[in-house]
Structures are given as C-alpha cells and as structure tokens.
Amino acid sequence: MFKHGTTVAVAFVLAVLLTACGGAPATPAAPANTDAPVATEPFKVAVVMPSAETDLAWSQAMIDALRSIQAEMGGEEAMQISISENMFNVTDAAAALRDYASAGNQLVIAHGTQYGTSMFEVARDFPEVSFAWGTATDTGEAEGFTNVFSYNASAEEGGYVNGVIAAMLSTSNIVGIVGPVEAGDAKAYIDGFEQGVLSMKPDATVNKTYTGSFGDTAAAAEAANTHIAAGADVLTGSAQQVVGAIGVAKERGALWLGTQSSQASLAPDIVVATQLYDWTGVLKDIIAKIQAGTLGGTAYDLTLENGGLKIVFNSEFPGVTPEMQAAVDTAIQGISSGTITVLP
Incomplete structure (x- = not known):
C-alpha cells in the first residue's frame, strides 16, 4: 500500500511539473454565462x-x-x-x-x-x-x-355623457352641480355636464355651485343640501370635496354621477356612473x-377616443336601462368621431 501511494504521489508531482513547463495543455476556463440576468436598479x-x-x-x-x-x-x-x-x-x-x-x-x-x-x-x-x-x-x-x-x-367629454345620464334619470327636470374652484378640468367637466343635460332636455334646470375649495367637504355638503331643497333629484360634482355632497345625497335620496375616480363604494345605491381618469x-x-x-x-x-376617459356604470345600481346604455354609447361615439362637439 505504501509503495502504491508513493508511486501515485510521484506521478502527481510530475504531472504538475509538466503542466507548469507547458508539457500538457491547461484545462480551458469555463465560458462566461451570457444568459445570466443583469442586475438593474428599480x-x-x-x-x-x-x-x-x-x-x-x-x-x-x-x-x-x-x-x-x-x-x-x-x-x-x-x-x-x-x-x-x-x-x-x-x-x-x-x-x-x-x-x-x-x-x-x-x-x-x-x-x-x-x-x-x-x-x-x-x-x-x-x-x-x-x-x-x-x-x-x-x-x-x-x-x-x-x-x-x-x-x-378633456373632462368635458365625460361630463357631457354624465349629463345625458342625469337627464334620463331626473324626474324633476332639475339637476345640481357641486363644483370646487371654477377652473381647469373641474370647470370643463361641469360645462360639459350642463351641455349633456340640455342636449336631452332643453327645458331642464341646471343649478351650479362653486365652493371655492377642492377639499371643503362641509361646503360641498351644504351645496348639495341647497340643490336638493331646490328640487334637484340628480347631483354631480368634482374634486375630493364631493364625499360631503355624496353623504347628503345618500341621506336624502338623490342620485349621484361621479368623475375622476369611482365613488361607488361610498353609496352603491345612489352612485350611478363615473367618468374615470385612467x-x-x-x-x-x-x-x-x-x-x-x-x-x-x-x-x-x-379623451374618450384614446381610452384615457372611461364611463363606467356602477354594477350595484339597479336603474341602468338598455335605453340609457344605448344613449351613452351614442354620445361616446359622437364625441369620439367629432359629430358631437363638447365645449369646455
């Protein structure tokens, strides 16, 4: 056993010496893994x-x-x-x-x-x-x-469509709008909404209130109460203040049409549809x-045409009729094709 071990050891040393002197080819290095993922920052x-x-x-x-x-x-x-x-x-x-x-x-x-x-x-x-x-x-x-x-x-586009819905829902022919500051996409939405209502019911009354604030929920609630007292049975509004108005609408049985983000979770029984900003x-x-x-x-x-604006009905609201859906589709197609001009 000892002699065999010595022979193996000598052979190993000779192999090393031969390799060092170029007497035997070196083992080639493993190729780089070009498929390995490259670390990137988020x-x-x-x-x-x-x-x-x-x-x-x-x-x-x-x-x-x-x-x-x-x-x-x-x-x-x-x-x-x-x-x-x-x-x-x-x-x-x-x-x-x-x-x-x-x-x-x-x-x-x-x-x-x-x-x-x-x-x-x-x-x-x-x-x-x-x-x-x-x-x-x-x-x-x-x-x-x-x-x-x-x-x-172009919030006036979805505002127009929401106005069409409001006109079809209203039995009093009076709708109320709770606006924030009279500027930007809020004003565009409100102007479009009014145009949409009057396109369906030229004799309807559209009452508008601007609270002067984007976040004053108490002022929005007060405006909603005023509109309902004046006979409005459908309301809409813009900006984060609207949670106050929706609370009043829910308490007093008025319907609501939203914009920017869905407010259906606040009052699924009265929020009919929303113009979503995507x-x-x-x-x-x-x-x-x-x-x-x-x-x-x-x-x-x-825009409605490029899909950045979307009209989404609240699936929990029971009052959406085929006629209403057809009117919405017609309005969207008309605005997208240019046959309906909505003025902000």
Missing part, C-alpha cells in the same frame, strides 16, 4: 398630491394608475413609488419636489396645477430628472425646458420615453 417615481391617495377623486386616480404599472412591471423591485399626500401648502410641496429630485427619482410628478411654478423652478435645477404635471398643456419648451411632461383631461397609458409612455433617454417635451390628453 425605476423610481415620486408624486406630490394635494389630497389623500384614497380620496376617491383626483389623487386616487393617479395612485391607482401608478400601482397598476408597478404591479405590471414586477412589483417594488422593478418600480419604487414615493408619495407626499395632503400637500395643501404650495411651499411645502415645492420642498418635497426638490427633495425627491435630489433623492435620485427618475420621474417627479407635481399632481396639481397649483404646483406648476414651483415645479418649473425645481426642474431648471435638475435637468437630468424628468418632471410631469397636470392638468396642464405646458411643457416649458418655449423657455428651453427639455425635462418636463404635461398631462390634461392615467395608465400616459404614465407608461412617459416611463418608456425616460428609459429611452427622452426626459420631457410631450403634452398628453385623456
């Missing part, structure tokens, strides 16, 4: 909003779209979302925008026109970061910006552009 997006992410209106529509894209991309490992909600104070919002730009976010969203001035100031200081804001159409191109996107909603397509295109190296310059618009 796409980072931050959003500053004037209300809660669960406001059933303006802010929630944006968050729902971001969450949907995050899930489609593969979760938090693929996309990170940072949120600053209830940013009523514009100065605080400006600080948040700057902090997010400094923190390595590739996209910073200023979700409110009140943030526009601050957003452009921050965007100028961070030309390598993309910014988006709305509802607006200005990308700052005239001022030399190349890193700003804007987004708008920002998913806009955000997907923005992200794709950023990843391809284009940091801004595009202005987007949600």
Whole structure:
C-alpha cells in the first residue's frame, strides 16, 4: 500500500511539473454565462398630491394608475413609488419636489396645477430628472425646458355623457352641480355636464355651485343640501370635496354621477356612473420615453377616443336601462368621431 501511494504521489508531482513547463495543455476556463440576468436598479417615481391617495377623486386616480404599472412591471423591485399626500401648502410641496429630485427619482410628478411654478423652478435645477404635471398643456419648451411632461383631461367629454345620464334619470327636470374652484378640468367637466343635460332636455334646470375649495367637504355638503331643497333629484360634482355632497345625497335620496375616480363604494345605491381618469397609458409612455433617454417635451390628453376617459356604470345600481346604455354609447361615439362637439 505504501509503495502504491508513493508511486501515485510521484506521478502527481510530475504531472504538475509538466503542466507548469507547458508539457500538457491547461484545462480551458469555463465560458462566461451570457444568459445570466443583469442586475438593474428599480425605476423610481415620486408624486406630490394635494389630497389623500384614497380620496376617491383626483389623487386616487393617479395612485391607482401608478400601482397598476408597478404591479405590471414586477412589483417594488422593478418600480419604487414615493408619495407626499395632503400637500395643501404650495411651499411645502415645492420642498418635497426638490427633495425627491435630489433623492435620485427618475420621474417627479407635481399632481396639481397649483404646483406648476414651483415645479418649473425645481426642474431648471435638475435637468437630468424628468418632471410631469397636470392638468396642464405646458411643457416649458418655449423657455428651453427639455425635462418636463404635461398631462390634461378633456373632462368635458365625460361630463357631457354624465349629463345625458342625469337627464334620463331626473324626474324633476332639475339637476345640481357641486363644483370646487371654477377652473381647469373641474370647470370643463361641469360645462360639459350642463351641455349633456340640455342636449336631452332643453327645458331642464341646471343649478351650479362653486365652493371655492377642492377639499371643503362641509361646503360641498351644504351645496348639495341647497340643490336638493331646490328640487334637484340628480347631483354631480368634482374634486375630493364631493364625499360631503355624496353623504347628503345618500341621506336624502338623490342620485349621484361621479368623475375622476369611482365613488361607488361610498353609496352603491345612489352612485350611478363615473367618468374615470385612467392615467395608465400616459404614465407608461412617459416611463418608456425616460428609459429611452427622452426626459420631457410631450403634452398628453385623456379623451374618450384614446381610452384615457372611461364611463363606467356602477354594477350595484339597479336603474341602468338598455335605453340609457344605448344613449351613452351614442354620445361616446359622437364625441369620439367629432359629430358631437363638447365645449369646455
């Protein structure tokens, strides 16, 4: 056994010496695995909003779209979302925008026109970061910006369709509108709604109230009470304030038509339909552009034709008739084809 072991050891040493002197070919190195996944950093997006992410209106529509894209991309490992909600104070919002730009976010969203001035100031200081804001159409191109996107909603289109529904539902021929600030997509929605009602019932009465606030639920509730006392049996309204109005409508038996995000969960028996803002397509295109190296310059618009605006009936509301669905389909087709012109 000892002699055999010595022979093996000597043979091993000779083999090593031969290899070192080039007497035997070296074993080739294993080829690199070119199919191995390449580690990538997640796409980072931050959003500053004037209300809660669960406001059933303006802010929630944006968050729902971001969450949907995050899930489609593969979760938090693929996309990170940072949120600053209830940013009523514009100065605080400006600080948040700057902090997010400094923190390595590739996209910073200023979700409110009140943030526009601050957003452009921050965007100028961070030309390598993309910014988006709305509802607006200005990308700052005239001022030399190349890193700003804007987004708008042609809310008058869905407002018109909701007005058609309201006219068909109303037995008193009186409808009430609870508006926030008389500007932007809120005013466009209300103007379109009134036009839709009168297209079906030219003799109908459309009463409008602007509370002067996006978030004053008490003022919205008071406006709803006033409209119902004046005979309105169908109401609508815009912005996060509407939860106050919907509560009153539920208590007093009036019907409700919503916009921006579905409010059916608040009162499934009286919320008939909603014009939904679907920002998913806009955000997907923005992200794709950023990843391809284009940091801004595009202005987007949600419409019924491109699917950014959707009219969705509440499945729990029992009063939707085939005639109503047909009227809605006709209105959508007419607006999309241009045979119906809705003036914001």
